[in-house]
Amino acid sequence: MVEIYLLSILMILGAILAIWVHNLIAAVISMGIVGFGLALSFMFLGAPDLAIVQIVVETMSLVILIAAIIKTTEVDSPDERRLSRVSIYIGSAAFFIVFLLISVKVFRFLPVFGSPTLRMASDYITSGFDKTGAPNLVAAVILNLRGFDTLGEATVLFTAVIGLVVVLRKIGRKK
Amino acid sequence: MSEIVKTVSRIFAPLIIVFGIYITLHGHLTPGGGFAGGIVIAGAIILLVLAFGGIKERLERERKTTSRLESSGILLFWLVGSLGLLIGGIFFLNFLGKGIPFTIFSAGIIPICNIAIAAEVGGAISTILLALVLFKKEEE
Numbered sequence: 001m002v003e004i005y006l007l008s009i010l011m012i013l014g015a016i017l018a019i020w021v022h023n024l025i026a027a028v029i030s031m032g033i034v035g036f037g038l039a040l041s042f043m044f045l046g047a048p049d050l051a052i053v054q055i056v057v058e059t060m061s062l063v064i065l066i067a068a069i070i071k072t073t074e075v076d077s078p079d080e081r082r083l084s085r086v087s088i089y090i091g092s093a094a095f096f097i098v099f100l101l102i103s104v105k106v107f108r109f110l111p112v113f114g115s116p117t118l119r120m121a122s123d124y125i126t127s128g129f130d131k132t133g134a135p136n137l138v139a140a141v142i143l144n145l146r147g148f149d150t151l152g153e154a155t156v157l158f159t160a161v162i163g164l165v166v167v168l169r170k171i172g173r174k175k
Numbered sequence: 176m177s178e179i180v181k182t183v184s185r186i187f188a189p190l191i192i193v194f195g196i197y198i199t200l201h202g203h204l205t206p207g208g209g210f211a212g213g214i215v216i217a218g219a220i221i222l223l224v225l226a227f228g229g230i231k232e233r234l235e236r237e238r239k240t241t242s243r244l245e246s247s248g249i250l251l252f253w254l255v256g257s258l259g260l261l262i263g264g265i266f267f268l269n270f271l272g273k274g275i276p277f278t279i280f281s282a283g284i285i286p287i288c289n290i291a292i293a294a295e296v297g298g299a300i301s302t303i304l305l306a307l308v309l310f311k312k313e314e315e
Contacts, residue, residue: 048206049208052206052207053214056214056215056218060214063225132282132283132285133274133276133282134204134281134285135203135204135277136203136205136206136207138206138208139202139203139285140203143284143289143292144267144269144282144288147288148266148267151252151256154249154252154296155249158249160299161302161303164302164306165242165306168306168307168309168310170313
């Protein structure tokens, strides 16, 4: 469990750094810390399926983002300050305190890490191989026992691509 | 890109595609599956496009091909689900029989669904990249 906590701290630091730095390439690389830390956490939690996907997606998004940044600008434009610095700090501190109080109340009711409350999930684990005949339990769940969910997921990706192609098409673009 | 990048990607892109096909076809036996395999194949296509570039008309043709691949992937997935509805009355029914476990032709519809998902995901990611590249080329 220590690895997971260390990786979480590293990922939070990377996310803060990505907001904080002004050089955009440094910000993108800090986002890479978050993504690869997530892939390592998947490996430590015993989910190699997700780790493969996460590593490939993170590498591709890093390459595409860096290619986009090199062509445009490298430095973040300074944003105009309407509020003073003190009021921003006070507001963030107030939000953090309220969030902490609520989470202390709520997180006591969460189940212990690694013991899900769904009874259906344990039924999948015990009888998934007998029902589907697939040794990889993840494939058995996402493609047979929960195939409808995967169909919705694929539809979301399909719709996203249609939207992108429609937005970027040549016809109807104003000069 | 430089000659080194072109040579290395010419050697490695076919290997990456073969690895993606392996992950897809063994999705029901080993870790991986349609999603991971499709993304690995799309990664090889992105590597080739970034290394070699290409003229606008050729990239346009490639984008049409990947778009058709994506549409046929989701159509195949939907078809497999509906066939279960037609044959057995349950959506996504495993109507093909389980076969011998731990062999590649087993687990009924799961390998077919893996292939469909790989075509869908690989086509989608390559279409996104090619649409962005074409948008940039048309702006110039």
